[in-house]
Amino acid sequence: MSVTLTAAQQAAIERSKREAQATSNLTEYAGSALKFGNGRALLDQQTGAPVAFINDDNPERHYLLDDSVSWHTSDQYWGSGYAITSLGGAQWNKPHQYEVSGGEEHQIFAITGTGLALDVTRTGGERLTERYEWRNVTNQTVTITGLGVQAPFNDRYPGASKSLRECVNTHIFAGGDWSWVLAKPMNGQGNRLGLIVREGAINAYSIQSRNQVTYSDVRGHIVLQVTDQAINPDSFGGQPSIVLEPGESYVLSWELGWYADEQSFLSATDAPATFSSMSATVGQSIIVTTEREVKAIGGGLTVQRTDTGDVLTADHAGTYQLALVDGDARAHTEVLFHKSLKDTVNDRARYILKHQVAHEREGVLAGAIVATDVRSGVHFIDASWNDWSDGSERIAMPVLLQRSLNLGFLEEPLRGPAQQAADRWRDFAEAALIDETGAIRRGSGLPESEFGGRLYDCPWIVSFYTEHYYATHDEHDIDMALKIFDRAAEIGGEHFLSIEFAESSATLAHVLEVAGRLEDAKRLRARVVASADYFLKLGSDLPYHEVSYEQSITAPLVSLLLEAHRITDRAKYLDGALERLQWLLSFSGPQPDSRLYGVAIRHWDGYWFGINRQFGDVFPHYWSTLTAEVLARLPQSHRTKETDVLAKAIFEANMANYGTDGSATCAYVFPSNVDGRAMHQADPLANDQDWHLNIWMRMIAEEDFPSD
CATH class of the missing domain: 2.70.98.40 (Glycoside hydrolase, family 65, N-terminal domain)
Structure with a gap:
């Protein structure tokens, strides 16, 4: 590798x-x-x-x-x-x-x-x-x-x-x-x-x-x-x-x-209140059952006391603080009201097309879709800082445009511009991010020696090509997707837990099979199984993946084993997945807060991806949806009402990362302060958060999980 x-x-x-x-x-x-x-x-x-x-x-x-x-x-x-x-x-x-x-x-x-x-x-x-x-x-x-x-x-x-x-x-x-x-x-x-x-x-x-x-x-x-x-x-x-x-x-x-x-x-905490949920779509309600008085902190949240509990509603999307008061006793938390998934996707597509396409650049580079300061609309493109490049995690945006088009989510005025932007992004990627062998580099400004330097990007570009093929039926797309995965395998892909590797492989294998390319599909699935065997043999001795250990190492591992079980129906893969599912769920907590409930701990992305360059707990972070994805992909025999409720809560929690105008934040740094600097605020860079929407849409497309 x-x-x-x-x-x-x-x-x-x-x-x-x-x-x-x-x-x-x-x-x-x-x-x-x-x-x-x-x-x-x-x-x-x-x-x-x-x-x-x-x-x-x-x-x-x-x-x-x-x-x-x-x-x-x-x-x-x-x-x-x-x-x-x-x-x-x-x-x-x-x-x-x-x-x-x-x-x-x-x-x-x-x-x-x-x-x-x-x-x-x-x-x-x-x-x-x-x-x-x-x-x-x-x-x-x-x-x-x-x-x-x-x-x-x-x-x-x-x-x-x-x-x-x-x-x-x-x-x-x-x-x-x-x-x-x-x-x-x-x-x-x-x-x-x-x-x-x-x-x-x-x-x-x-x-x-x-x-x-x-x-x-x-x-x-x-x-x-x-x-x-x-x-x-x-x-x-x-x-x-x-x-x-x-x-x-x-x-x-x-x-x-x-x-x-x-x-x-949780039983020992003597909770003074229970919530029907911590998040809801605007137009719906959240019911609080408590003997305390429920007070909204700030405007926008309506509290109505009824015989069945306090009913919370809001006319506009956003997070809302509330207090639970009983004399001198005072508790507080926050709830989230969000737009529907379809409306949020349309907001993001509209914002991306208007603000995040790099129109100011020359030639094919103008097809890139890049990070943007939502305060000013200024693009952040920096070849020396990989997480502000015009590749890597920014691939989420062309995937969002193409996937939402294919799913029929986009409103009519957005469809033509979105397809044009996706087509132009493919030209950009082939000119600037992918070499003749199918290796990827993280940004167009990096030297040629960087091709093949990061395996994470491969499944993401494959996802784009697969979605583009669904729209155009251009066999070039699946040729390119297969070429990228073949090259990734040559440089160690089967021994690396790339995020979305299992899911992207499954989708591409299905496309290949429908296209009559049975041997290609068979080879792709065999790699998934070989990778699952490799990681089963390692047990807990997982290799370093940019971080020594984290939730977004464990979630792709569980997904890999679940996919190997789908392919082979062998019990060892399901058993291995269920054991490692406990590792994964340990990252998620049960806090009664819309930003925290079920959301996995992650504490570095504000530094690497944001303008403020600030370490500290990021809640919610969009890769927390990898946990929801795993729960939604469990075999029906192991899915329960509780696992579905938790998956839905994680998907909904991440709606806090989008503004009502379609702007977004890559990192809400949650602690009150970090090393004496006031936090509990959103970083102003719209960067990489759209993987949350992409995963949710794919779950719907594959009928693994409903929309909101």
């Missing part, structure tokens, strides 16, 4: 290898511990901070970052943090005193310069209870505008095997007094560690140490925030200030426990 890696990628591989080989000495730990359930919290001998949560049924699982991780230090130990007040800002880390006795720990911190002192109590038992009490120790009013507690969950990718064996996917719901965190083993097996707020509130979360870590294998240090008003006052529906008179206190208390599955954890 000939793939060119950047210096950053090479460095990331080396770092992942080092951290994969590194081991923690926790098994020989001699310090204090607090028992809870069938596990214990190990306490640092110098500070008393928890440095590990150990579950006796799964002692290899590292729920927290530890000393084997080069960028994790005592400055980010569990329970340390920072405060910003009307008197100043400071961190706490080392207590002035602490003691452990009788299954209980006490710590006292003086947060110098803030007017606050902090008392921490940890108590073991069936659950580990932690109580943080910030006291005003001055003789004047102190207003708290920033308050964050470190929660360094081990959410990172030190290679697939170690990730699956040791690491956790951490799902955060910062919903005010209805807040929790669920750390799920990355292989989907064994006890989950759950944190549930019982007193006080978590109104936001942030990420630290992210931009200092130069690649995509780490999520960073998670900080749970009582308030982030000082940095991002409007995030998560608005951040509160906490006013303490002399001698007054603010208390945050939560409990940590082990849970056998997601449902048992």
Whole structure:
């Protein structure tokens, strides 16, 4: 396999290898511990901070970052943090005193310069209870505008095997007094560690140490925030200030426990409300069942109380914040109302044709469809930054135009221009992105040595050619598609988990078969099976794919095995797919938030694809629809009402990435702040997000999943 890696990628591989080989000495730990359930919290001998949560049924699982991780230090130990007040800002880390006795720990911190002192109590038992009490120790009013507690969950990718064996996917719901965190083993097996707020509130979360870590294998240090008003006052529906008179206190208390599955954890959260769904099409409604008062935060959302619950409606597409209030208790979340899939596709096609075709360029290059700043309409084309090139992920846009045409989605005035743009894009691709052997390069401005340097792009261009063939019946299209896949196989495609490889292969094989090219179809399907055999043999030792491990490695793996099962009907492929489906679903959380429910964790695309070049959790990210795609392609014997509901929720969540005018965002960076920079906002670049619409449309075309 000939793939060119950047210096950053090479460095990331080396770092992942080092951290994969590194081991923690926790098994020989001699310090204090607090028992809870069938596990214990190990306490640092110098500070008393928890440095590990150990579950006796799964002692290899590292729920927290530890000393084997080069960028994790005592400055980010569990329970340390920072405060910003009307008197100043400071961190706490080392207590002035602490003691452990009788299954209980006490710590006292003086947060110098803030007017606050902090008392921490940890108590073991069936659950580990932690109580943080910030006291005003001055003789004047102190207003708290920033308050964050470190929660360094081990959410990172030190290679697939170690990730699956040791690491956790951490799902955060910062919903005010209805807040929790669920750390799920990355292989989907064994006890989950759950944190549930019982007193006080978590109104936001942030990420630290992210931009200092130069690649995509780490999520960073998670900080749970009582308030982030000082940095991002409007995030998560608005951040509160906490006013303490002399001698007054603010208390945050939560409990940590082990849970056998997601449902048992959710039952323990004592949710104050249930939602009929987190997303709905404009014109439909969302029903909230709660004893609390439901209030819209901001305009546009209508709340009507009825005998059956609070009915939420909206006249315009968008995300809407709401609060659930009961006296001083206040929870918050957001819901989404979106246009129909057909209307959204038409909006995007109209916007792409008007704003994202590179008409200003000379010759065939004018047929490219490129990333665009939605604020100004200016095109972003940069050969030196692959994710702003005129190829690669931007292939989504010509696929969208051609697929929506073929499906009959586009309105009459758009059909002619869309087909013309698709035809011109084919000319552009053949002149600038594909060489005579069928190898692909990521952009027209790259040197010829880059042809064949990236296998991800191959199934995407094959998808375009297959769709173009459906429209034109030009056999040149399927010749080119087959040529690209043949070349991809020569340079290692069967040993690489390209996104949409299985699906594109299946569609092309069907086209070849209908065209009477049976041997070509047979060869293509044989490659799918050979690739499935290769990855079954590897087990959890998956190779590096630009990131050491991620959801968009696991989803194509499950899809590959499902397709091999469709081709052969051999049980080993279905069994392998179902085992790895648990790996895949671990990336998705059950947070009652329209941007989060079912959406897989991904935390680097704002940096690589956006204008703001910002690392940090992206919710929703369009590749989360790969999980929905897998669920929709399960054999009928394994599809359930629950899997269909989850798939639909993921497809709908990604509607948040499109503006009502057809503009779009490549990345909504979700945390309230990342390394002190205010986030919880959409990047202004329309770039690569349309794969979500493409996947949904293909699911409809193949009758695997209904439209909305």
